[in-house]
Amino acid sequence: MEIIVSQQQGRVxxxxxxxxxxxxxxSYEQFQxxxxxxxxxxxxxxxxxxxxxxxxxxxxxxxxSQVFTWLRDASQGEDTQALDRxxxxxxxxxxxxxxxxxxxxxxxxxxxTGVDMFLEIHNDLQRAIDSF
Numbered sequence: 001m002e003i004i005v006s007q008q009q010g011r012v013x014x015x016x017x018x019x020x021x022x023x024x025x026x027s028y029e030q031f032q033x034x035x036x037x038x039x040x041x042x043x044x045x046x047x048x049x050x051x052x053x054x055x056x057x058x059x060x061x062x063x064x065s066q067v068f069t070w071l072r073d074a075s076q077g078e079d080t081q082a083l084d085r086x087x088x089x090x091x092x093x094x095x096x097x098x099x100x101x102x103x104x105x106x107x108x109x110x111x112x113t114g115v116d117m118f119l120e121i122h123n124d125l126q127r128a129i130d131s132f
Contacts, residue, residue: 001027003034008047010129015043016100020052023060031060035067039074044096045132046071049125051101061113064099068119071096093120098128 001021008014015038023031038046046067050056056064075096099121102110110116122128 001030003031005034005038008125008129010132012045012132014045014047014129014132016047016049016125016129018049018052022055022057023053023063024055024057025059028057028059028063031063032066035063036070039067039070044071044074046096047098047100047125047128047132049100050103050106053106054103056106056109058113061109061115064097064115064119068094068097092118094118095132098122098131100125100128 001019001023004018004020006016006018008016017035017038019031021027035046048064048067072094097119099110099115099119101123102121107116107121110119110121120128120131122131
């Protein structure tokens, strides 16, 4: 797996991870490590471009969920009780992490595992950037 990092400016600065290759048992730790480094360096808004990802395993879902948690923890001023309630009710989507261009197979995994209940999925990178 390879991750090419770029910066985009929308209403807020957005870090884009252009992921190439599968996110699975062999690569999820690398994915998490790069995301952790970006968050520690100040990233608060992250778009994952999955156009060149053909497969996401349960470890990949675990990695994406961990990045979601780190970004959520890094944000300040959120009402955590309301957020937890809205997450459970399926009424809340992350303002900090968006997914872009998943293949139909990857989208099916994201839907089956419920990731689409708390992360927006966009078919266009610019629309994802504009949604932050």
